[in-house]
Amino acid sequence: MTPPTRSPVFRLTLRQRETISGYLTILPWFVGFLVFTAGPMMASLYYSLTDWGLVDQPKFIGLMNYQKMLSDPLVWQSLWVTVKFTITSVPARLILALIVAxxxxxxxxxxxxxRTIYFIPSVVGGVPVALxxxxxxxxxxxxxxxxLKLLGINGPGWIADPKWALWSLVLMxxxxxxxPMVILVAGLQNIAPHLYEAAELDGANGWDKFRFVTIPMLSPTLFFLLVSSVIGAFQVFDAAYVMTSGGPLRATYFYLLYFYQTGFRYLNMGYASALxxxxxxxxxxxxxxxFRSSSLWxxxxSEVKK
Amino acid sequence: MNNATIVRPSLPRRVHMGRRAQSRIANLLTYFLLGVGMLFTLIPFVWLLSSAFKTPEKIMAFPPQFIPSPITFENFRYIFEKTHFEVFFYNSFTVTAVSLTSQLFFSSLAAYGFARLRFAGRNQLFMVLLGTMMIPFQAYMIPRFMIMRTLGILDTLAAVFLPYLFGGAFYIFLLRQYYLSLPRELDEAAIMDGCNFFQVFWYILLPLTKPALYTIAVLEFLASWNSFLEPLIYLNTQSKFTVALGLSLFRYSFGSRIEWGPLMAATLLVALPCLIVCFAAQKELIGGIATTGIKG
Structure with missing residues (x-):
């Protein structure tokens, strides 16, 4: 390494150089953030207040889009599909992941x-998994x-059957x-063994230890997983787009699918932004x-140690 | 489920059945339950593999065969004849390579700045960075589409990787933690020796973050390879498609009837790089997710 050569005219103190270097290091991220995240966020908020069909200029219409959404049955229908999926898929996945962990x-x-074998399905992309x-x-x-036939059950039509389509996606x-399994394993391994020893001295059986040691100690991990899984479930798109295109009879018409079709099929960009x-x-x-409920469970x- | 299996390695306790025997039964039960779970996890892959090598007659056979006979490579030949699948692969590799390299470099650079250099507003900016991780991509999808249109790069690969050149919030967060764990004496000694801050970064610290970089490379590879919604809105021409996009439209390329054999062969080809990465980098991948908790 050669010592840096500096022009004597601009001799900066170490502290000043640190500040300048600091801003330079985060500059690329910050530019990307402004141009591709923050700017677009604001722009989409503005677009949501316009009537805009991509080819014409956005026309400001105030809160009309939001008003229209209130009486748009597809908004409620697609939200309901999304909610049904979330409240079944999230607990089911977390419980299964906890059992395996x-x-x-x-x-x-x-x-x-x-652990690697259980992890394999998560590395494959949404489209191949859907197909x-x-x-x-x-x-x-x-x-x-x-x-199912081997078990003597006549299987349903699954994704072809409006009654079963959504549950097919939950199953998938x-x-x-x-x-979640990998994160729970890490969480379980972080529980100090002395807690179990103490519980055993108090005469705790397996269930007691699970209920009064494992679950409380694991609850921050479960909390984190709950938040991230719910957010993930609300963004389901690939599977519905590829497998059913929202059908049959809109049984799998997820909210994001409605958003996508509004914006990119019917080119109603203003309304899509509001959605x-x-x-x-x-x-x-x-x-x-x-987060609110988290104080209860x-x-x-660290709260105790204080 | 049986709660007895949940009990952790047992400690001294009054024994009824003989500790040995008890723990052996518990272990057998554990293996049994895990085995059943793994069966359910793996059967779809076995089915994928066998379907990809089946002839059109055998694929519709009932009861289904698990080991195809005869084994045929016809399905693979078919997909390369009917579509430009090799082009999709080339496109996906390009996008992945470009975004991966750039993400690794700029994320590292920003992480170094956030972890090591003092400047006004640093902590506030870091809070902003954390905040961006919670915004769903769809919230800025339409304006991004407009940006690409204005730049005139719609329907090019550049549109797909451009937003991913500047360093990802999540990767910066992860790397910052790693930089914070490195001893500060390293930087101080190097500064004493006359290094500037970028030399400290490039020569001293960056090489020490290799394990974290490896984890991030794997995560970015998977994210980029599997990305679907963004290429879907930017790309129109077949010759520009990435693998996920090509695969999703492949199912329509036979008309209304789906040809399952070629479709499963194509699915297998698209999934294969991810499976290879999963096994080759299982320690980094699983370790990375365990410590940071990403992906729903």
Whole structure:
């Protein structure tokens, strides 16, 4: 390394150089943030107040789009589909992930390999997973109905059946528990063994230890997973787009699918912007609600130590 | 489920059945339950693999075969004949390589600044950065589309990677934690020796963050390779498609009837790089997710 050569005219103090270098290091991120995140956020808020069909100029119409949304049945229908999916898929996935994680932290051999195997579905993208499950859930030749037949059950039409389509997507989402499982394993491994020892001295059985040690100590992790899974579930798009295009009979017409079609198929950019801002506000409200409720059920060790 | 299996490694306790026997039964039960779960996890992949190598007659066979006979490569030949699948791969590799390199460099640079250099407004800017991680991409999708249109790069690969050249908030957050864990004496000694701050970054600290960079490279590879909605809105021409986009439209390329054999062959090809990465980098990937908790 050569010592830096500086022009004697601009001799800056070390502190000044540190400040300038500091701004330079974050400059690229900041430019990207302004141009591709913050700017567009503000722009989309403005677009949501306009009537705009992409080819013409945005025409300011105040809150008309939001007013229109209130009486738009598709908004409510697609929100309801999204909510139904969220309240079934999120708990199901978290419970499954917790069961697997609890088994994986037991002192047995081969846990690393098994953890990787459980993780595989999460690395495959939304589109390949959707196509694979489309084939598995095929009513006539799919493997799911074949297994059901072996059990003597006549399988439904799955994604072709309006009654089953949404539950097919819930089932598919339960296949992919890799991320919550890995995070829960890490959370479980962080629980200090002496807590279990103390519980045993107090005569706790397996269930007591799970209920009064594992769950409270794991609750911050579960809380984090709950927030991120709910946000994720509200953004389901790939599977619905690829597998069902929202059908049959709009049974899987997710909110983002409605947004996408409004904006990019019917080129109603103003209304689509309003739709997405409603989603954003809903996500904030839900996150806030979960945060609010957290004081009731999330246990932070640091609160006690104080 | 059986709660007995939840109990952690047991400690001295009054024994009824004999501790050995008890823990052996518990272990067997654990293996059994995990085995059943793994079966459910793996069967779809087995089914994918076998469908990709089946002839059109065998794919509709009932009961289905798990090991195809005869094994055929016809499906693969078919997809390369009917579509430009090799072009989709080339496009996805380009996008991934460009965004990966750029993300690694600029995320590291910003993380170094946030972790090590003092400047006014640093902490406030870092809070802004954390805030951006919570904004769903769709919230700024339409204006981004307009930016690409104004720049005249709609329907080019540049539109797909341009927003991902400047350093990702999440990666910066992750790397900053890593930089904070490195001893400050390293920087101080280097500064004493006459390094400037960028030399400290490039020669001293960056090489020490290799494990974190590896994790981020894997995450960015998967994110970029699997990205669907963004290419979907930017790209129109087949020759510009990325793999996810090509695959999603592939199902319509036979008319109304879906040809499952070629479709599963294509699905397998698209999933394969991710599967390879998952196994090759399992430690970094799983470790990275465990410590930071990303992806829903």
């Amino acid at each position: 609890l088994l994986l932290v037991r002192p047995i051999k081969g846990t690393n390999l098994m 694979l499950w489309m084939w598995m859930l095929n009513a006539d030749y799919g493997i799911v109905n074949y297994f 989402s339960c296949w992919n528990i890799g991320s 997405v801002w409603l989603l954003f506000v809903l996500i904030i409200i839900m996150t806030a609600l979960i 999330v246990f932070y060790e």
